[in-house]
Every structure is written in C-alpha cells, then in structure tokens.
Amino acid sequence: MQATKIISRFCYLIITLIFILPIFPNNKYILNNAQIITSENNFIPFLGYIEINNDIIENVQQGLYKNETQNINVINCNQKYVVPGFIDTHTHTESIPGMTSQQKLSKLNKDIVKNYYVQLPKSYLYFGYTTILDLSLGNKKGVEEFNSNIFHPQLLISGGPMAEKGGYPLHFLKSDHSFHSIDSNAKNYKTQINTAISNIISNNGVILKLYYEKGFEKNESLPNLSEKSFIYSIDQAHKNKISVIVHANSLEAYNETIELNHDGYAHGLWRWGNLNYNPKELPPEVKNILNKLITYKIAYQPTTQVMHGILSLYDHNFLEQEDVRKIIPKKLLDWLKNEKNQIVANEIKSGITKEQALEVFNKGQQALNYLAKRNAFLLFGSDTPSAAIHTNLPGYNGYLEMLNWSKAGVTNSQILKAATIDNAKFLNLDEKIGSIAKNKTANLLLLDKNPLDKIEHVNSIQKIILNGKIIARDELISNL
Known part of the structure; x- marks a missing residue:
C-alpha cells in the first residue's frame, strides 16, 4: 500500500512538471524568429531574437539565433509579434x-x-x-x-x-x-x-x-x-x-x-x-x-x-x-x-x-x-x-x-x-521597463497579429511573459 502511494505521488509530480515546464521554462531561454516591436527601433518591426535569463533581458539581436550552446531552450515564435508589456x-x-x-x-x-x-x-x-x-x-x-x-x-x-x-x-x-x-x-x-x-x-x-x-x-x-x-x-x-x-x-x-x-x-x-x-x-x-x-x-x-x-x-x-x-x-x-x-x-x-x-x-x-x-x-x-x-x-x-x-x-x-x-x-522607470532592451525586466507579450496594422490586434495575445516566466493566456481566464 505504501509503495502504491509513493508511485502515485511520483506520477503526479511528473504530470505536474509536464504541465508547468512549458509555462515556467528554464532560467535561460531564447525567443527566436520573432517580429520585435519596441521603441528602440521606433516601433518598426524587425525579425530577431531575445535572450532571457531569469527575469532579465540579456540580449536583443536582429536575425535568427544560431543554437551554438547546448541545453538552452530555444522557443520558435514563428514570426509572431513580440511587444513590451x-x-x-x-x-x-x-x-x-x-x-x-x-x-x-x-x-x-x-x-x-x-x-x-x-x-x-x-x-x-x-x-x-x-x-x-x-x-x-x-x-x-x-x-x-x-x-x-x-x-x-x-x-x-x-x-x-x-x-x-x-x-x-x-x-x-x-x-x-x-x-x-x-x-x-x-x-x-x-x-x-x-x-x-x-x-x-x-x-x-x-x-x-x-x-x-x-x-x-x-x-x-x-x-x-x-x-x-x-x-x-x-x-x-x-x-x-x-x-x-x-x-x-x-x-x-x-x-x-x-x-x-x-x-x-x-x-x-x-x-x-x-x-x-x-x-x-x-x-x-x-x-x-x-x-x-x-x-x-x-x-x-x-x-x-x-x-x-x-x-x-x-x-x-x-x-x-x-x-x-x-x-x-x-x-x-x-x-x-x-x-x-x-x-x-x-x-x-x-x-x-x-x-x-x-x-x-x-x-x-x-x-x-x-x-x-x-x-x-x-x-x-x-x-x-x-x-x-x-x-x-x-x-x-x-x-x-x-x-x-x-x-x-x-x-x-x-x-x-x-x-x-x-x-x-x-514614472522614472524607463531603465527597467517599457521596452525590449538589454538589462530590462523581461515583461513581454507574444501576439498572433501585428498591432500596427490594426489596434484590435493587441487583443491577439498568445503568451504573457512576466518577469521572465511564460504564461499561457488561457491560464488567466476566471474559473471562479
């Protein structure tokens, strides 16, 4: 009976990790193949990638990321749009x-x-x-x-x-x-x-x-x-x-x-x-x-x-x-x-x-x-x-x-x-938030559609990245 309980708890832990890990990835990961819209480029979209470590943006570059480092999570954004939170x-x-x-x-x-x-x-x-x-x-x-x-x-x-x-x-x-x-x-x-x-x-x-x-x-x-x-x-x-x-x-x-x-x-x-x-x-x-x-x-x-x-x-x-x-x-x-x-x-x-x-x-x-x-x-x-x-x-x-x-x-x-x-x-906080730049807090939105084409597209949010943690939008729907 005790062994059965241990196995059950172990299985529950594995299932929990499977569901949580996509939402809360490893400390360091790459948002690759993204159309980035930020004030640093006068809100003109450019294809690039964003390196995130814990809750901080470590790097933002144009072009596609070349995976030269093993054991790093590279997330393909499929040319969807990333904007600041x-x-x-x-x-x-x-x-x-x-x-x-x-x-x-x-x-x-x-x-x-x-x-x-x-x-x-x-x-x-x-x-x-x-x-x-x-x-x-x-x-x-x-x-x-x-x-x-x-x-x-x-x-x-x-x-x-x-x-x-x-x-x-x-x-x-x-x-x-x-x-x-x-x-x-x-x-x-x-x-x-x-x-x-x-x-x-x-x-x-x-x-x-x-x-x-x-x-x-x-x-x-x-x-x-x-x-x-x-x-x-x-x-x-x-x-x-x-x-x-x-x-x-x-x-x-x-x-x-x-x-x-x-x-x-x-x-x-x-x-x-x-x-x-x-x-x-x-x-x-x-x-x-x-x-x-x-x-x-x-x-x-x-x-x-x-x-x-x-x-x-x-x-x-x-x-x-x-x-x-x-x-x-x-x-x-x-x-x-x-x-x-x-x-x-x-x-x-x-x-x-x-x-x-x-x-x-x-x-x-x-x-x-x-x-x-x-x-x-x-x-x-x-x-x-x-x-x-x-x-x-x-x-x-x-x-x-x-x-x-x-x-x-x-x-x-x-x-x-x-x-x-x-x-x-x-608010005198532009060194920390408000754009997609190195050393700023990783507060980002992944949109399915370009908000510059139509402002209603700001409601096409797929993921919210909050302090580096990726949250699926559906996780935020009220279940009460």
Missing part, C-alpha cells in the same frame, strides 16, 4: 466595478468580493498589462495583498494623493486614510506637505497626485489647494525625483494650473464650461491650453473610458461580451447584471443623458486628436474603475481605451509608445 498609469485596485463601498462590505457579498480580488491581477494580465499604477493606494499593505496571488502584474502606488481639506474628493469620503489632507490656510501647511511627501516615499510611492477639482453641479464650490500649497508640493516632489500628476478635466482647472510646473494631467480636457462643441473646430480657448501642453511638454492622460464607460451604461449587452465573461467571476457577473444592484449606474443615468455623455466624450476625443497630430506627450491610463459602475472592468477597460484612442485619430505606434516607454519615462 503594457503599463496602465491610472487604476484603483481597491474598488470593485459596480459596487459601492457599502455593497462591498455587505456580508451577503463576501464570497463575490473575495473571488473578484483573486481574479483581479489575472484580468489585467489577460489584456497584457504587466505593470499598473494605483493612483489612490497609499500603503504597502494593499500591494502585499495584491501580490499574494500567483499571477500578478507589478503594482505601483502613488503612496496617497494630496487634496485640500474638505475639498474634492475628501468631501465625499467617510474615510480618507489613503489621502493626504492639506489645510492651505494653516500656518504649518509646509510641514503637512513635507509629512505627506515623506509618507509617499516610505510607502514606495512613485508619483504624487494632486487634486484640483471644485466639484460638480451643486458641489461646484469645494475648496482647492492654494497656489502656494500647489507650488510647494510640486517643488518637494521634484526634489525627491517624484513626478507630479494633476487631477483635472475642466478648462477652468487647466487654466489655473497649467503654469505651475507639474508634469502631467490625470484626465482629458473634456469640460469646456459654456463653450459650444463644434466637431469641425476646437474653441480658441481650448486650443490655447492644448498648445501650452505641447510647448511645456506636459504629459496628457486622456482617460477616455471615463465618459465612454458612462455611454456603455446604455448598452444592455455590455456584460454579455465574451471578453467580459473571461475576466469576471460568474457570481460577480450575475450580481452585476441585476439592475437593482446598479446603484451608481442608475444615479448617473438619471443625471446625464446618453446624448450629453456623448458630447462630453467627443470633446475629449477632439482634444486628443489635436494633441496626437502634434506629437504631444501622451500618457496611457484607463482610470479603472472611474466610478462604481459595471462598465469599467480591469484590463478590458484598458483595451477599450486603446480603441477610443484609435478612433480619435491616434496612430497605432503612438498608442503603443504611450502604453509602454512613455509611461515608463513618466
């Missing part, structure tokens, strides 16, 4: 699409919430996001929980955004533990800011997010950070080599912050006040701001899915899509389909019509088109989820963001550039 610089990993904080905390939804967080990292990887930035998360604990999953992208955090005391969004939050609340009227406002910057650094934050938003409709008189607080925050962040991104989406907010020496905007310019929308011509006031963005080389993160996600609330078949079923656990999907649970979605639809949402979306698209044609510094971020609505889903939201950019007239190479090397540069 995508980076999403605007996510909120603690939020659950379609769930309010009260619904999330309900005991009735305990298993649904648990399943979502188990699937969450895999959903981002399924669409090729090997690095994501949470602009709200302020502590290491959230990173540790996220990383407890077997498959997970690199999660970067802001270390906590900064906002004026009583301003947006602190005015609406019962708990602001992830935010740094600054009282610009206090004598010790500099001390408050220094403490916030120190906390960001101690929590391994990679960016400072400043809120500049007066609110919406009846709450449009909320206080903002004063100019002196704003400038001092930026100076202290820059002294610590931390980039600063500003939450703003209105013409007024852009006008009041454009000259203050920050590095980028976390939302597109889609609210124009009383200016009329003309699909053929931008208003001069909007052009003036966009031209300053170009001149000052300020990064622009359009987050088009914020408004397109609202438009999708009117699509009753949104949750029936095949890609959605693959990345959302069944219990959560069934829960989201129940309109009684769609509290925020119903509130939004009662406050804005589809036509109104479309006009705001089109304003953002028009501004994006203007900047793309002039080679502005574009950041790629999806704002997932932008609100507690079921149409901002992890990973998939980024894919839809790419489609929106393409429809706005952004070229496919510009989209790839924004989602890879330019995002890495903005």
Whole structure:
C-alpha cells in the first residue's frame, strides 16, 4: 500500500512538471524568429531574437539565433509579434466595478468580493498589462495583498494623493486614510506637505497626485489647494525625483494650473464650461491650453473610458461580451447584471443623458486628436474603475481605451509608445521597463497579429511573459 502511494505521488509530480515546464521554462531561454516591436527601433518591426535569463533581458539581436550552446531552450515564435508589456498609469485596485463601498462590505457579498480580488491581477494580465499604477493606494499593505496571488502584474502606488481639506474628493469620503489632507490656510501647511511627501516615499510611492477639482453641479464650490500649497508640493516632489500628476478635466482647472510646473494631467480636457462643441473646430480657448501642453511638454492622460464607460451604461449587452465573461467571476457577473444592484449606474443615468455623455466624450476625443497630430506627450491610463459602475472592468477597460484612442485619430505606434516607454519615462522607470532592451525586466507579450496594422490586434495575445516566466493566456481566464 505504501509503495502504491509513493508511485502515485511520483506520477503526479511528473504530470505536474509536464504541465508547468512549458509555462515556467528554464532560467535561460531564447525567443527566436520573432517580429520585435519596441521603441528602440521606433516601433518598426524587425525579425530577431531575445535572450532571457531569469527575469532579465540579456540580449536583443536582429536575425535568427544560431543554437551554438547546448541545453538552452530555444522557443520558435514563428514570426509572431513580440511587444513590451503594457503599463496602465491610472487604476484603483481597491474598488470593485459596480459596487459601492457599502455593497462591498455587505456580508451577503463576501464570497463575490473575495473571488473578484483573486481574479483581479489575472484580468489585467489577460489584456497584457504587466505593470499598473494605483493612483489612490497609499500603503504597502494593499500591494502585499495584491501580490499574494500567483499571477500578478507589478503594482505601483502613488503612496496617497494630496487634496485640500474638505475639498474634492475628501468631501465625499467617510474615510480618507489613503489621502493626504492639506489645510492651505494653516500656518504649518509646509510641514503637512513635507509629512505627506515623506509618507509617499516610505510607502514606495512613485508619483504624487494632486487634486484640483471644485466639484460638480451643486458641489461646484469645494475648496482647492492654494497656489502656494500647489507650488510647494510640486517643488518637494521634484526634489525627491517624484513626478507630479494633476487631477483635472475642466478648462477652468487647466487654466489655473497649467503654469505651475507639474508634469502631467490625470484626465482629458473634456469640460469646456459654456463653450459650444463644434466637431469641425476646437474653441480658441481650448486650443490655447492644448498648445501650452505641447510647448511645456506636459504629459496628457486622456482617460477616455471615463465618459465612454458612462455611454456603455446604455448598452444592455455590455456584460454579455465574451471578453467580459473571461475576466469576471460568474457570481460577480450575475450580481452585476441585476439592475437593482446598479446603484451608481442608475444615479448617473438619471443625471446625464446618453446624448450629453456623448458630447462630453467627443470633446475629449477632439482634444486628443489635436494633441496626437502634434506629437504631444501622451500618457496611457484607463482610470479603472472611474466610478462604481459595471462598465469599467480591469484590463478590458484598458483595451477599450486603446480603441477610443484609435478612433480619435491616434496612430497605432503612438498608442503603443504611450502604453509602454512613455509611461515608463513618466514614472522614472524607463531603465527597467517599457521596452525590449538589454538589462530590462523581461515583461513581454507574444501576439498572433501585428498591432500596427490594426489596434484590435493587441487583443491577439498568445503568451504573457512576466518577469521572465511564460504564461499561457488561457491560464488567466476566471474559473471562479
């Protein structure tokens, strides 16, 4: 009996190794016969090979690899396309699409919430996001929980955004533990800011997010950070080599912050006040701001899915899509389909019509088109989820963001550039990630089709290479 058990365990081990080894190959291997698309070659594909050792790219060369070394695993890519892993610089990993904080905390939804967080990292990887930035998360604990999953992208955090005391969004939050609340009227406002910057650094934050938003409709008189607080925050962040991104989406907010020496905007310019929308011509006031963005080389993160996600609330078949079923656990999907649970979605639809949402979306698209044609510094971020609505889903939201950019007239190479090397540069991480080059982290995607031909081809992922480990895409489909 004991011998039978030993033999059974041995057979199980062999079977396990057979299935695991193709996914997790030897420490060193070669991706050969690949069409490589990376910023080092201006996103022009070239036939070549990539040497990977553990989690690092050791070499990238044109031409085919000649196997002169024995006992090295050479993987024939059959001239499929290899691109850098995508980076999403605007996510909120603690939020659950379609769930309010009260619904999330309900005991009735305990298993649904648990399943979502188990699937969450895999959903981002399924669409090729090997690095994501949470602009709200302020502590290491959230990173540790996220990383407890077997498959997970690199999660970067802001270390906590900064906002004026009583301003947006602190005015609406019962708990602001992830935010740094600054009282610009206090004598010790500099001390408050220094403490916030120190906390960001101690929590391994990679960016400072400043809120500049007066609110919406009846709450449009909320206080903002004063100019002196704003400038001092930026100076202290820059002294610590931390980039600063500003939450703003209105013409007024852009006008009041454009000259203050920050590095980028976390939302597109889609609210124009009383200016009329003309699909053929931008208003001069909007052009003036966009031209300053170009001149000052300020990064622009359009987050088009914020408004397109609202438009999708009117699509009753949104949750029936095949890609959605693959990345959302069944219990959560069934829960989201129940309109009684769609509290925020119903509130939004009662406050804005589809036509109104479309006009705001089109304003953002028009501004994006203007900047793309002039080679502005574009950041790629999806704002997932932008609100507690079921149409901002992890990973998939980024894919839809790419489609929106393409429809706005952004070229496919510009989209790839924004989602890879330019995002890495903005985060001061371009020596480690963002392209396919020697000594960089081996975060790569193997695509069946050329994304430069059609942006939808970014969804033709065959394999995800994460820190040198090869993951079959099907391994990331939700089985919960």
